[in-house]
Every structure is written in structure tokens, then in C-alpha cells.
Amino acid sequence: MQSIPIMLHHREIMGCAPTGSGKTLAYVLPILHDLKGPAKEGIRAAIICPTRELATQIFREMKKLSKGKPFKICVLTKLSNSSDNEQISASFASFDILISTPLRLVHAIQHQGLKLDKVKHLVLDEADKLLELGFLEQIDEVLASCKDEGVYKSLFSATIPSGVEALAKTFMKDPIRVVIGQKNAATETITQKLLYVGQEEGKLIAIRQLVQQGLKPPVLIFVQSIERAKELFHELVYDGINVDVIHSDRTKLQRDTIVQNFRSGKIWVLIATELMARGIDFKGVNLVINYDFPQSVASYIHRIGRTGRAGRGGEAVTYFTKEDAPYLKSVVNVMRDSGCDVPEWMLTMKNPSKNVKKNLKRKPVDRDAIKTVSKFDEKKAKKKREMVEASKKRKQRNESKPKASDEATDT
């Protein structure tokens, strides 16, 4: 309601609204209306987002909403096999709307003759992510490729920190700032819980207890690295759970198939890295489990925002160990601001300092590998291995000692 008239009046917008509240439609509808119909003038709207999965999802939404108007919409995903750049460049020019990740878009601009000089609407979806260091250089390149005068920029996210706002103002023209609900809070339809699991191995115990009590799929589980995603997958798959795992080490085809299978209900539990934390709209996810504590408040909000979408209810459980305790208060604040019940003692905890938060964002907490064997059993097994090794060595030493009879012969 707020963004449609703003964009139709060609004002730039910085829109912050909760996860699952419909930000995609908030820019897709005014763009489709403003472009009126296909024009063969070159790309007139460009939408940039951080992941391929999200780009494909936006493409699908665009296609659905533009039904009846034969707009040519293109999603830049994989690199074209054709080596004829002129041909590729000409094919780009035939599109009205383009959706892409920053890296792929910059490649097309630099090597495949893609032009953005006719772009009227430039959207940065998940803007705060796109304006982080890893993407910033490419966004600069994209901005430089758009003709400055005629382009209206729109930024959307569920989290827009003040630093990002200040940065955005340096390249936006007098933007209108729209904030729906409380800024940087989670959706109120999500029941959020924090669960203390003691040490690392407590997490597997907690998950297994949940399974025993009866999981209500679909369930999404977030971990902090690809390695840990693989480890958890091995544990759960041997438990006989209908589970799969998605991360950037998997092939594009695998990633597409997994997303499709999770959407259709073929997979009940999906283990994911941060790759799936933003923007992905799986309808009806019942539970999000933060197996590993998120590295920032924004990550927490986006991860748990995969449930409780479009007014539906949902549940989010965040496991924490002793090592996560210093960062706990940030999440507690989000829970409090989103209207969740938080124990009194948690509210009186100290807020982590800026430095502590920065360090966590840079480097995740060091964690023991995910495996069923407990530390105690592992130590016992290690001791046993060491004893066996030592006795083997003793035996070898004894055998290599010259025997009494040998000595007699030698002398």
C-alpha cells in the first residue's frame, strides 16, 4: 500500500518491512504497471538480489503477475554456453526486465555487452546484504552502468541498519523511507524460543528428542558452515529422517531440485547454510531450528523469517551453548521487541559490545564437529587407541632387541 504510489510517482524508496510481509509484490506491481507493456527498447527494469535461488523465485513471481502482458523477463543465472558475445548482447537487448545476482550481472556487463542505460527502475532486494563489503563493489559497477538521470532506485529489506541507510543516501535521490512495524524486529506471528543445550553434543540430543515427540514438517535447520551442514545431514539421514541438505558446494541442478522437492513436500527436513536465510518463500514452513546460533541479529531475523510468512503462524527454536552466551542478549532483544515472552533473567543480561558483535560477524564460534559420539566416549576411545598403539610399539621394540642366542652367535 505504501510503496506502490511512491514508486508510481517516480520517487525513490527505502522500504523496511518484516519478513514474509510481501515486499516482492511491493515493487513488482508498480514496476509492471509503470512499464505498461513490452517495448523492445532494452532492459527497463533491473532487480538485484543476493542469491540465485531468490532471483529464480522473483522471476517466477514476475511471470505470474505479468500474465496477460507479454513482457520479456530474463533471469541471469548460469553463464551462457555461446561464445558469440554479439549474439548474447543482442538477446539481452530484447528483454524488458532483468533479474540477477550482482556477480553474474557484472560479468554480463563487462564481458557480454549487457547495457543498463535504458533502466528506469533499479531494485536492490535484500538491500542491506547487497551493500555489505562482499557485494558493494559490484553494486557500484551496476550503479555506474545505469544512466544516472532516468533511473529510480528502490531498496527493500526486513533489516536496514542505520549505517546502510546512510550509505544508501549517498547514491539515492531524496528517498522516501517507509518502515512497516518495528524496525529490525521479527514477525509477530512467529513463536520464538531459546534452548540451552549445554555443549555441542546437546544439540543432536535436542533434535532427536524433537523427532521422537513428532516433528511437524516442513522444518528448516540452519547451521553456520558447509562442513557442519554435511555433518548434520549424515547424522540425521542415518536416523531415517526424510532430510536433505543445501549449500553452495552443491551443483546448481542439485540446488534447484532440492528447493523444488522441499516446496512440494518430498523433503520434510532441510538443512541449510546462510544461503537460504534471505528472501526464500517456502510456504508453510512450520519450524525453523537455528542449530548453530546466528552470527548477527539480521541473520537471526532473516533465518527465522522463513516461517510465519504471509500472516501464517510459525515456530523458531534457537539452540545455544556456553560459547554462545555472550551474544545471547541481541536475540533476546529481538524476541522482546517482537512481543515474545522472555525470562526475566535474560532481559537483565548485558548487551554484547560493538566489537564483540563485529568479531562474531567476521568469524563464527569454533565448534566441535557434529557427531553422535560424545566427548566422553571419544576420550575413552582415544585413550584405548593410544594404549593399543603403545603396546604395539612395546612389542616391536622387544622383537627388535637381539635375543640371547643371537648375541652368542654374533660374538
Ligand SMILES: Nc1ncnc2c1ncn2[C@@H]1O[C@H](COP(=O)(O)OP(=O)(O)OP(=O)(O)O)[C@@H](O)[C@H]1O
Ligand atoms: N496481499 C497479499 N495477500 C496474501 N498473500 C500475499 C500478499 N502479498 C504477498 N503475499 C504472499 O506472502 C508471501 C511472502 O511474500 P514475500 O516473499 O514478498 O515476502 P518478503 O516481505 O519479501 O519477505 P522476505 O523479507 O523474507 O524476503 C508470498 O508467498 C506472497 O505471495
